[in-house]
Amino acid sequence: MEGKRLRLSKIDARGRNVSYFIRLGERTHTGGEGEIYSVEGEPEILGKIYSDVSIQNPGIRKFKMEKIRKMMLKPPERRDGQAGPEGLLFDGHESPENFVGFTMRRFSNMEMLENVYTNETRFELLEKVQWENLRRWSSLFMIALNLSIIMEDICRKGYIIADLSPANILVDPDMRVALIDCDSFIIRGENEYGRIVGNPEYTAPERLKIKKMGNTDEASWRFSFAVLIFRILMLGYHPFRGIYPDNPEYTETDNIINGNSPYFGGKGSRQYGSPSESAIPEPLKTLFVRAFIYGVKSPMIRPDFTEWRKTLQYVYELRHEKFYICGKSSNHIFYENPLHICPWCRIDEEWGSGDPVPTAETIRMIKNGL
Numbered sequence: 001m002e003g004k005r006l007r008l009s010k011i012d013a014r015g016r017n018v019s020y021f022i023r024l025g026e027r028t029h030t031g032g033e034g035e036i037y038s039v040e041g042e043p044e045i046l047g048k049i050y051s052d053v054s055i056q057n058p059g060i061r062k063f064k065m066e067k068i069r070k071m072m073l074k075p076p077e078r079r080d081g082q083a084g085p086e087g088l089l090f091d092g093h094e095s096p097e098n099f100v101g102f103t104m105r106r107f108s109n110m111e112m113l114e115n116v117y118t119n120e121t122r123f124e125l126l127e128k129v130q131w132e133n134l135r136r137w138s139s140l141f142m143i144a145l146n147l148s149i150i151m152e153d154i155c156r157k158g159y160i161i162a163d164l165s166p167a168n169i170l171v172d173p174d175m176r177v178a179l180i181d182c183d184s185f186i187i188r189g190e191n192e193y194g195r196i197v198g199n200p201e202y203t204a205p206e207r208l209k210i211k212k213m214g215n216t217d218e219a220s221w222r223f224s225f226a227v228l229i230f231r232i233l234m235l236g237y238h239p240f241r242g243i244y245p246d247n248p249e250y251t252e253t254d255n256i257i258n259g260n261s262p263y264f265g266g267k268g269s270r271q272y273g274s275p276s277e278s279a280i281p282e283p284l285k286t287l288f289v290r291a292f293i294y295g296v297k298s299p300m301i302r303p304d305f306t307e308w309r310k311t312l313q314y315v316y317e318l319r320h321e322k323f324y325i326c327g328k329s330s331n332h333i334f335y336e337n338p339l340h341i342c343p344w345c346r347i348d349e350e351w352g353s354g355d356p357v358p359t360a361e362t363i364r365m366i367k368n369g370l
Contacts, residue, residue: 010087110170152305219299226291242268259296273353279343281335
C-alpha cells in the first residue's frame with residue numbers, strides 16, 4: 001500500500017465536509033486488523049488501512065465506516081490525548097464498498113507505555129535527559145492517574161474500549177498519556193457488528209469463560225483497566241502471572257477465570273524480580289481486590305473510572321505526607337506501610353535481581369557490566 005493514492009473525506013475546523021486525495025507513505029506499524037502508514041506531505045497524521053480479511057464482509061465494512069463517522073462527529077475523548085478517527089479513506093469515490101480505513105492524529109516524542117514501565121526498556125529511556133523524571137516510581141503513579149482521567153472522560157461520552165492494552169497507549173516525558181488506534185471503541189447502546197478483538201491478558205473472567213476476547217460492556221472494560229494500572233505501578237508484572245511448582249501448566253488465563261492472584265492471597269508465588277504487594281498504596285489495594293477477586297462473581301462491583309481517578313488523585317495529593325524516600329536511594333519512593341519497609345530495596349534483597357529503580361550512576365554501571 002505504500003505510495004497508494006486514496007480519497008480522504010473529513011470534517012474541517014468550520015464543520016464542513018471536505019474531500020481530497022492523499023498518498024500513503026511508509027508503513028509504520030502492523031496490527032491485528034490492518035496496517036498503519038505515514039501520509040506524504042502531512043506529517044501530523046497517519047492512515048490506518050484495514051486488511052482485506054477484516055472488512056471483506058460488506059456488512060462489516062459498512063458498519064465500520066458508519067461507526068467511524070459517528071466517532072468523528074463525537075470524539076471519544078479530549079483532543080489533547082486522542083488519536084481517534086479524523087477522516088475516512090476510500091479507494092475511489094465515497095461509498096461503503098470503497099471504504100478502506102481512516103486517518104488519525106500522529107503523536108511525536110512519545111513512547112509506547114510498555115517501554116516506560118518495563119525495566120529493560122525503561123533503563124534505556126533513563127539514559128536520555130528528557131526522561132529523567134521517570135527515575136522515580138511516583139512518575140509511574142502519575143501515568144496511572146492521567147490514564148484514569150482519560151478513561152473517565154471516554155466512559156462519560158458513551159464509549160467502551162473493546163481492546164484496552166499497552167499497545168494502544170503512548171506516554172511523553174512529562175508523563176502525559178495519549179491513546180492511539182481508537183477504532184476498537186464501542187458506542188454504548190449500539191450492537192457491535194463483527195468480531196471483537198482483544199488480548200487474553202486483559203480480558204475479564206466472564207468473557208474468558210465463554211472463550212471470548214475483549215470488552216463488550218463497562219464491567220469487562222473496568223477489569224482491563226485494573227490490570228493495566230497494576231502493571232504500570234508494579235513495573236510491568238501481571239497480577240495473575242506467578243510461579244506454580246505443583247501445577248506448572250497453570251496459565252494467567254486460568255488464574256483470571258478463578259480470581260487467583262499471587263499478590264492478593266491466591267495460590268503460587270510471585271515472579272522472579274517482582275515487587276511485593278507492599279509496593280501498592282493501601283487505598284489502591286482494596287480497589288484491586290474488588291476488580292480481580294470479588295469481581296469474578298459480581299463484575300459490576302469492580303471500581304469504575306471515577307473511583308480510580310479519585311483514589312489515585314487522593315493518594316498523589318498526599319505524597320508529601322504519605323510517600324517516603326528510602327535512606328539508600330533518593331529514587332526509592334514508596335507509600336507508607338506498617339513496617340516502613342522499602343519495597344524497592346526488598347526486591348533486590350529477596351530476589352538478588354538488582355535495583356529496579358536505579359540512579360543514573362547505577363544504570364551506567366549496569367551498562368558497562370560492572
